[in-house]
Amino acid sequence: MYKPQIVILGAGYSGLMTATKLQKILHRNEADITLVNINDYHYQTSWLHETAAGTLKPERTIIPIRDVINQEKINLVIDEVVMIKEKEKIVKLKNRELSYDILVIGLGFEAEAITNPNLNDHIFPIGNLNNARVLREHLEYNFAKYANEEKKNQARLNIVIAGGGFTGVGYAGELVDRIPDLSKEYGVDRTQVRVILVECESTILPGFHNEFINYAMNSLESRGVEFVTDAEIIETKEDRVVYEKLGKRIELPTKTVVWAGGVRGNSLLEESGIPTNNGKVEVENDLRVPDNEAIYVVGDCANIRNPETGRLYPANAEIAIASAETAAENIKAQINGEALIPFQLNNKTVIASLGTSDGVAVSLNGRNSFGWKANLMKKICLNRYLLRLGGIHLLLKKGRFNFFQA
Ligand SMILES: Cc1cc2nc3c(=O)[nH]c(=O)nc-3n(C[C@H](O)[C@H](O)[C@H](O)COP(=O)(O)OP(=O)(O)OC[C@H]3O[C@@H](n4cnc5c(N)ncnc54)[C@H](O)[C@@H]3O)c2cc1C
Structure with missing residues (x-):
């Protein structure tokens, strides 16, 4: 009996969910499945x-892959x-090669390439x-x-966040919640600490509804x-950041520039000669690469078009998980010679x-939630993911049950 070699690359949201779903729906004699990841643990990128x-302590975000x-x-x-x-149907790893009949690429994102060479140093990304x-x-x-220092250096307490998208805004919210404890712990006057979010567009969360943006800004x-909106960061140094606003060059003393300036698909795909746009493959609606029936792309490496709107779905954890489930169903259908299903969210x-x-939740059916309700929804989503991934055991071990705090 034909027993295909299935190789899954990446054990993030999309790769690990593909693997756990396949282990449920395929019998051992139907396929050989290999999961490749750089670490022996999965971490929850969206945390x-x-x-x-x-x-949140780092160990809370980690799940040993062997546990699931x-x-x-x-x-x-x-x-x-x-x-x-x-062409050869081979994946080269650092230490060996693997051949495949069916490949699933779930290698995630990387920070958008910084084209300005003055920005490469002294920035802190949050990508892994x-x-x-x-x-x-x-x-x-x-x-x-x-x-500890006698002559106080204010640059140490000025924290600049570059980018007002989901990551920058989410980080700002966590940081201002942490500052009171951090100040108390180190005996620092908390009123001296500044958190400055710099965004090049005219608003944070560009593209979202005004009600949503206003709530987030006020909160x-x-x-x-x-x-600081309509401002472009043009230089980062060890002790300052320089940005341009309305044609003026402004310097701000800081030792911390947190980079939340956008992400792209893993560059390994384009380095491998797979046609991409910003590192992402625009997949067919069954999630396979156009003209290649052997490769599925899931999560942030995939551009998936919404057939109802004609627009691309955003890159987020929900889409990564949903794409993994569709890919797993389609792999089973492909092995059994059945019709493949289109991706649906x-x-x-x-x-x-x-x-x-705190948080804001926007539902495409028009029902929006703000504050603790949105935060509660987020925790419910996180818990549902854990339940789907590793069952009740994983949920009890890693779930977020303190519904009104971290
Ligand atoms: C700070 C932050 C906050 C976010 N918050 C939210 C949120 O609130 N809600 C939301 O929906 N989304 C959020 N996102 C986006 C979400 O996390 C991503 O869309 C999601 O992680 C994509 O899943 P993925 O499986 O494609 O990639 P990932 O989850 O990043 O997984 C990729 C995996 O591939 C592995 N890998 C990468 N390169 C290699 C290699 N060369 N060899 C071997 N292994 C490799 C990585 O180690 C990782 O395990 C956030 C992202 C960030 C950075």
Whole structure:
């Protein structure tokens, strides 16, 4: 009997969900499944801004992959993917090669390339668990230094966030919730701490409804966030950031510029010669690469078009999980010679987190929620994901049950 080799790249939201769904719906004798990831753990990317601000311990975001996969059905390979050879149906890893009959690419995102060379140093991205940890340590170091130095250096307490999209806004919300405790811990006057969010568009959360934007701005402003809109960061130095607003060059002393300036698909796809736009493959509605029936792309590496609106779905965890489920169903159908199904999104709610107990949720059916209700919805979504991924055991171990706090 034909037993295809299925290789899944990446164990983030999309890759790990593809693997756990396949282990449920395929019998052991139907396919050999291999999951490749750079770490032996999965981290919840959409919780990273909390880890980076220090409102959530890093170990809360980590799930050992072996805890959620059935190793009798899935072969786990801890290695770095370096190249996909489409024609040969081979994936080159750092330490070995794997051949495949069906490939699932779920390698996630990376920070948008910074074209201005003056911005490459002294910035803190929040793209993975390790750089979230670095940022958290860096903040604590500067609070400790400030408390200790005789001639106080205000740059240590000025925290600049570059970018007012979901990540920047979410991080700002967590940070202002953390500052009172951080100030108390290090004996720093909290009124000296400034959080400044710089956005190049005329508003934060560009593209969203005004009601949504106003709520987010008022909530963050009331907790101390300062907004500088229509401003472009042009230079970062060890002790300052330079931005341009209305033709004026403005310097601000800071040791912390948090980079939340947009993401793109993993560059490994274009380096492998797979046609992409901003690192993402525009997939067919069954989530396969056009003209290649052997490769599925899921999560942030995929551009998926909504057939109702003609527009691309946004990149977020909900879409990553939903795309994984469709890909797994289609792989089973493909193996059995059945018709493939088109991607469909059932849950159409977008939630922006604004700190440990605040948020805004916009539902495409027009029902919006604000404040604790939106925050509660976010926690319910997170818990539902854990339940789907690893059942009740994982939910009880990692779930968010404190519904009115982190
Ligand atoms: C700070 C932050 C906050 C966010 N908040 C939200 C939110 O509130 N709501 C929401 O819906 N979305 C949010 N997002 C977006 C969401 O996290 C992503 O859309 C989602 O993680 C995409 O899932 P994915 O599976 O494509 O990628 P990921 O979850 O990033 O997984 C990619 C996996 O591939 C692995 N990998 C990458 N390269 C290699 C390689 N070369 N070799 C081996 N393994 C590799 C990575 O280690 C990782 O495990 C947030 C993102 C960030 C950064």
